[in-house]
Amino acid sequence: MKRPQDLDRKSVFVIVPSYNEQKVIAATLKPLIEAGYSVVVVDDGSSDRTPSIVGRLTVHYLRHPINLGQGAALQTGIDYALRKGAEIIVTFDADGQHRPQDILSLIEPIQKGEADVVLGSRFLRYEHKKDVPLGKRILLKGAILVNILLTGVWLSDAHNGLRALSRQAAEQIRLRENRYAHASEIMIQIRNLKLKHVEVPTRVRYSNYSKSKGQSFWNAFNIMIDLLLRRIYK
Amino acid sequence: MKAIQFILIPLVLVTMLVYLTHARSRIVGRIVVIFIGLAATAMVWMPEITQRVAEYLGVGRGTDLILYLGFLGLAFICSMLFSQLRHQEMQLTGLTRAIALIEAKNPSVSPET
Numbered sequence: 257m258k259r260p261q262d263l264d265r266k267s268v269f270v271i272v273p274s275y276n277e278q279k280v281i282a283a284t285l286k287p288l289i290e291a292g293y294s295v296v297v298v299d300d301g302s303s304d305r306t307p308s309i310v311g312r313l314t315v316h317y318l319r320h321p322i323n324l325g326q327g328a329a330l331q332t333g334i335d336y337a338l339r340k341g342a343e344i345i346v347t348f349d350a351d352g353q354h355r356p357q358d359i360l361s362l363i364e365p366i367q368k369g370e371a372d373v374v375l376g377s378r379f380l381r382y383e384h385k386k387d388v389p390l391g392k393r394i395l396l397k398g399a400i401l402v403n404i405l406l407t408g409v410w411l412s413d414a415h416n417g418l419r420a421l422s423r424q425a426a427e428q429i430r431l432r433e434n435r436y437a438h439a440s441e442i443m444i445q446i447r448n449l450k451l452k453h454v455e456v457p458t459r460v461r462y463s464n465y466s467k468s469k470g471q472s473f474w475n476a477f478n479i480m481i482d483l484l485l486r487r488i489y490k
Numbered sequence: 491m492k493a494i495q496f497i498l499i500p501l502v503l504v505t506m507l508v509y510l511t512h513a514r515s516r517i518v519g520r521i522v523v524i525f526i527g528l529a530a531t532a533m534v535w536m537p538e539i540t541q542r543v544a545e546y547l548g549v550g551r552g553t554d555l556i557l558y559l560g561f562l563g564l565a566f567i568c569s570m571l572f573s574q575l576r577h578q579e580m581q582l583t584g585l586t587r588a589i590a591l592i593e594a595k596n597p598s599v600s601p602e603t
Contacts, residue, residue, distance in 0.1 A: 295597075298590070314597040318590045324583055332587045336594055434583060489573055 265292035267344065268363060269337035272297050273329030274350035278304040280465060285313055287356040288348070296337055297350075298329040316340070326417075327438025331431040338426055345426045349417040351465065358458040362420040365454050372425035372451040375411060376418035376458035387460050395476075402476060406483050407443040411455060415439055418458050425451050436475055437482035444483075492548030498558060505566050519570050526563045 270293045274281055281297075288295045295315040299306055301323035310317055318336055320329065330347055337345050344363050348354050358376060365371040378388055379396075388396065396415060403414035417439075421429065428449050433441040446453050533540050533556060540552030549555045 311595075316597055317595040319593065320586045320590050322582070322586055324586055328583055328587070332590050335587065336591055339591075432580070434579070485576075489576055 266294050267342060268346060268359070269294045269296055269333075269340065269342035269344070270346045270348050270359065271330060271333030271337060272348050272350050273300055273326050273333060274298065274302065274306060274310075275300040275323060275326070275329075276302045276304045276306065277350040278302070278306050278309055280352045281306055281350055282309050282313065284348075284350055284352045285310070285315060288359075289314055291356055291359070293346070293359070294337070294340070294342070296333045298333040298336075300324060300326070300329040325434035325438075326436065327431050327441070328434040330438060334421075334426050334429070334431075338423065342426070343423050345421045345423070347417055347419045347421075352463065353460050354418045355459055355461065358418060358456075359420070361456045361458070362418065365456070366420055366422045370452070371454040372422045373446055373453040374420040375413070375453060375455045376416045377411065377413035377455040378416060378458065378460050379412045380455060380457040384457065384459055387462070389462070399476060402480060403440055403443065406440050406480065407447060409443045409447050409453075411443070413455070414443075416458070425449075433482060433486065435478070435482065437479045437486075440479060440483055441486075494544075494547040494549045494555070494558070497547060498562070501562060505562065519567070522563060522566055526560075529559070 270288050272281075272285065272288070272295065274297055277284075285295060285297065295313075297310050297315050297317050299310065299317065299319040301320045307317075307319065316336065318332060320332065333347075334345055344366055346359055346362060348359070354376075362374045362376060365374050378384060385393070396413065400411060400414045404410055419442075425446075428451070429442060429445050431438045431441055445451075533552075537552070540555055542552075544550065544552045544555040547555065549558070
């Protein structure tokens, strides 16, 4: 017999965009499945064994026949989740950096009607600063400055893939940046659509694996140029 | 100010403006290409023309003039191509997404024990 809270969790769709993460994808997905959320894996054209690994798990599985980028994968996942009646949509990284238990703090403000968009931040609690290695911290502080210039929104953590959207917010947001500029694009749209947003503290877990996959310094320039081109060419 | 500057600067600005508003307009691109073709034909047919026009505009040599105008034309065409490319990428994204949504698999329900 289903308990009322199971039904609630099934209306929370956790979207996990994934590209060639065969080593860690199963470990990332299992706790999410066990927590009772509706898990949506968007395979962004992986060439590894991701499809067969994910095929054995109880998740919604979508696959881009070609690799488009994390932003595109997220938008595909959002479209799907809305079609399936999602009330809350959570974006969650495939590499195991995010903690499943943080999802609860993410959806709380939405359930209470306090916000349309909830963003995870690694830097809200001083003690948690040490989670992030110094070099990366400096890079991320720079990202915050760039983010303010580009989006006009101040965040304590401008590049955190852990977010929650209410259904209404997800219906209005339309990500057109396929690659990493989507993180800034989402903030621009949140500002333009005047969506209520709030940050909540989340922790991050770096393993050697996920550290090696972090964003390079040059990506920041790529993102800025992408957003500039978007303004010119529309 | 040399005459050529009076011509090139507004031309550059107009180029930017025109393409910004009609970035993928087929006719604008075609007009530019036709114009370049006609101008090139004229210059090859009567090479002295470039020298005379260049002197009139305050440019040193006819070949310099060809260089300036040629560069402008190429920049314009590249810009249009780039705009087309972006549009195609957007269409590709839409197609890929449609396929992903059509082929989406629901979770295989494991039998409850």
